[in-house]
Amino acid sequence: MPTVFIPPSLRKLTGNQERIEVAALSVRDAIAELEDRYPGVGPRLCADGAIKPGLSVAVDGNISSLGLLQKLKPDSELHFLPAIGGG
């Protein structure tokens, strides 16, 4: 199952778990499952139907431009990271 790496700032909502496996086929599903199991996580990651401004989701090491729509593989890793820009 895909694994979500929980940012340290959210771990008090997940019982201090650092990694959580989710039965999800997309980033949207993964966050929905997290919200079901650990209420409060979803709004910290999403707003207005998208990943929150200033935040990005990396799937298997790459920042996804698809955001919530990004499909996941069974062994995918998800990381929520600060959005960055280049010069």
Added chain:
Amino acid sequence: MATVEKEQQAVSTNGHYKVIGTRPIRHDGVDKVTGRARYGADTRLTGMLPAAMLRSPHAHANIKSIDTSKAEALPGVRAVVTSADLPDATDRVANLGEGTVNLKHLSDNVLAGDKVLYRGHAIAAVAADNIHIAQEAVKLIQVEYELLPPVLTALEAMKPDAPLLHDDLRTDDLGEIADTPSNVATHIRFEKGDVEAGFAAAEVVVEREFHTATVHQGYIEPHNATALWNADGHITIWMSTQGTCTAPQQTAELLDLPVSRVKVVPMEIGGGFGGKISVYLPPVAAILSKKTGRPVQLVMSRTDVFEATGPTPGSAIRIKMGVDGQGRITAAEAWLAYEAGAYPGSPVGAGAMCVFACYDVPNGKVDGYDIVVNKPRTNAYRAPGATNAAFAVETVVDEICEKLKLDPIEFRINNGAKKGTRRIDGPVYPRIGMEETMAAIRDCEHNRTPLEGKHRGRGVATGFWFNIGLKSTAQATVNPDGTVALIEGSTDIGGTRASIAMQLAETLGIAAEDVVPTVVDTDSIGYTDVTGGSRVTFATGWAAYLAAKDIQGQMIERAAKIWDCDVTAVDYKDGGVVGPDGKRFSFKEIAAEAHKIGEPVIGRGSADPQEPGGAFGTHLVDVEVDMDTGKVTILRYTAAQDVGTAIHPAYVEGQIQGGAVQGIGWALNEEYFYDDQGTMRNSTYLDYRMPTTYDLPMIDTIIVEVPNPGHPYGVRGVGEVPIVPPPAALANAIYQATGVRMHELPMSPPRLLHEILKQRASNGDQ
């Protein structure tokens, strides 16, 4: 740069390709060297009015009132604007390609509302019959201020009793908002493993604090914008920008218009380095144009550029690293506080992700803070956030190597990140070339040549930058003579017309010179993200590759029609189409035939690639220090960088050299000098000391090619990472030369001399 002979230009240094790896003359070269290239300030339109800007003389003040009546009454004045002329920007966030922006902050930065937050903050603008009248009129605008104390550094701004810039700003910790207002906009944290156990297992632990000054990108061409708000409601803006498509987005959002109403014509750009992504002038020029019914031009002075456009942040950084007796890193911690300037948005997130990115750190913790201060809103500058962090961590690594008597290059190879390494922020690296750049430096002639002489030292440092992908579009029209007209939306800063055209040429199997690339306006090409993030050769090059593949497909169809066979019997190879019974058309032949028998052949490519491939660079430098003045002379400099595949090696070398030179300036001289009231005291190039050719030796480059598996030609971004290692490499060289560890940038003569004298005093020397 050495001159490359014509014969050499046709030989690929890569060996795998015919065009990629060669050094053709850049398509825009003649216009650039003959002065025909047109930059933003060259724009001349019938009836055009010049405009001037009123800027705050104070770093922090409430605006009680603005009276423009005397200015408006001055003969020759055509229009005056203040923030009252801008639509009310709600406190919402807009996605503008490379990132998001708070529109209220962006609007207030364009024209201050009820508060000025830095000296130079724009307040009003005047369009007049000539620039002298406009400048006189600006002086007649009366602003009543209520002065407030400024706060100028991250550490001061973090104190509980610090003056607040924004009454409504509360620290955001991944969505958890603090109860009380603060200058700390954001806190981020990354953790990996067991940090305490890691430090307990260390034989040597080094903990140091570092400070870096505010520095500017130092582009030669000041910001400019010429706007025409036409009677049909459409706005055209001629400007210098890194964001051809994001500039109209920002302008439209600020003016509360559909983006389709704003067209940007990107002029040639005289440098950007990240500093020409934000919009400052276009909305103001547009409103002045609307008021006057005439085109209006705004051009910044050099002082405006320094005081009112985004420099890179000053920072305070604490690094703690532990290493065991075998020379393996056991744990590392970083604490980074970056100055955002007047509005949130420093690159501390990137700094926090980069700080230990060169190493395999089993146990780590990183805290980052985005801090508002009374300085101009910071902006991107080549690998934003990474250079500050690398200065700190690479200096600590050098000190650890000294304590454990380890070779600093071998230490970095042994502890270096490689494929499969998990960063502290989480992701696992794909194939990367950090180790290869270190090995290239270890084995280079420079490193194998002993450095002799008094007060001379050699330093090494490495650095990382992510690079980014984002969206790009390219369109290629095949001409009957077999040439191809390529249009694209990426402003060409570093020779990207050539590097994009070469990827199209390689794919079609034609000469780079047979492609004519043009950068066009936003009505003429599909959406293309910024020229930044080292993304253009990667992503727009990919779009050009796709456009070429589209052309290949159309040529196959056309050949099948001519040869009266099925398309499956035709293939595209070696620069032409081949069919049954040995039939073949070269590209020029099929281009001519295609023109006779069907619709024009136009290839289209649009790309949103996701795997930009991180870039690593390692630099080696020899210095000599004048112990009586603290002046550092660079004797020799070599930079090795993993570039994936070098499309045009000369421009790759140029990017590495340019980045290294900017890093050297950041390291040794450049800084904003502020007085207690927040006034920059060196806001001209006479006083803001940037390196010149007199200060530098030739920067030798070693191109390392570890192809990026995420690109058809293996391209990695090139332009940013070379600015990352220089400050640390120089600090480590200065230590070898003097015995003084520098923990603050710039390491300018007075600052270095101060440390030398302190060391002498502590040693009891006279």
